[in-house]
Amino acid sequence: MTTLEFSYSLDKASGSLKPFALRLTKDVDDAKDLLQDTILKAFSNKEKFAEGTNLKAWLYTIMRNTFITNYQRAARRGTFVDTTENHFYLNSGKETIENGAFGSFALRDIRIAIDRLDDSHKVPFEMFFRGFKYHEIAEELQIPIGTVKNRIHIARKQLKESLEVYMHKN
Known part of the structure; x- marks a missing residue:
């Protein structure tokens, strides 16, 4: 060649x-x-x-x-390798302690945003989030697999828009 x-x-x-x-x-x-x-x-x-x-x-x-x-x-x-007698392998990095309040607010806002979704989008989204496969959701809800994928996509899009405030957390 x-x-x-x-x-x-x-x-x-x-x-x-x-x-x-x-x-x-x-x-x-x-x-x-x-x-x-x-x-x-x-x-x-x-x-x-x-x-x-x-x-x-x-x-x-x-x-x-x-x-x-x-x-x-x-x-x-x-x-890095600790050269003391015990020879521990430790991951180096920044030592930070985060305030858990931000996480609590975020989780609450995520739950509220999910609850605001229309049931036709919320139910497939929550099932997918819990680990169900598309075909399992389609069987359970008795709707076509394409409809399941579309509803999950729309739910994600709506959640992304309603949770936009968290997109640029530093």
């Missing part, structure tokens, strides 16, 4: 990698960085790619391994 063909194949496959990166990182910027690292590693190791092998699977493996490596590196950076 020529460099141009390999580059074209990478570009084509990168579209399916974006959602996987977002699922791993849970952050759009981190997902973009992970995707960029994956493409860079794939391109710099293209001679290791065996033609006839599934390129997407190869890229997913690179991405997963890169994510794990980065995660472990970040965890090690936040850990």
Whole structure:
């Protein structure tokens, strides 16, 4: 495979990698960085790619391994070794004590916002929140699965709007 063909194949496959990166990182910027690292590693190791092998699977493996490596590196950076006799491993970080009042207000406001939802949206949302799968909710409420997904989406959107005050907590 020529460099141009390999580059074209990478570009084509990168579209399916974006959602996987977002699922791993849970952050759009981190997902973009992970995707960029994956493409860079794939391109710099293209001679290791065996033609006839599934390129997407190869890229997913690179991405997963890169994510794990980065995660472990970040965890090690936040850990130090205590050199006393007991040799404890401790996570370093800021020592803070938070006032629980903010959490109490937030929980109360979340409950109020959920209670304000229309029952047709509240019931599927609460079931999903408790761990029910979409198909289980659809069976229980005897409505189509698409309707369940739509109602949960609308409930989330309404909650996000009514709880906007908590979006920018520092």
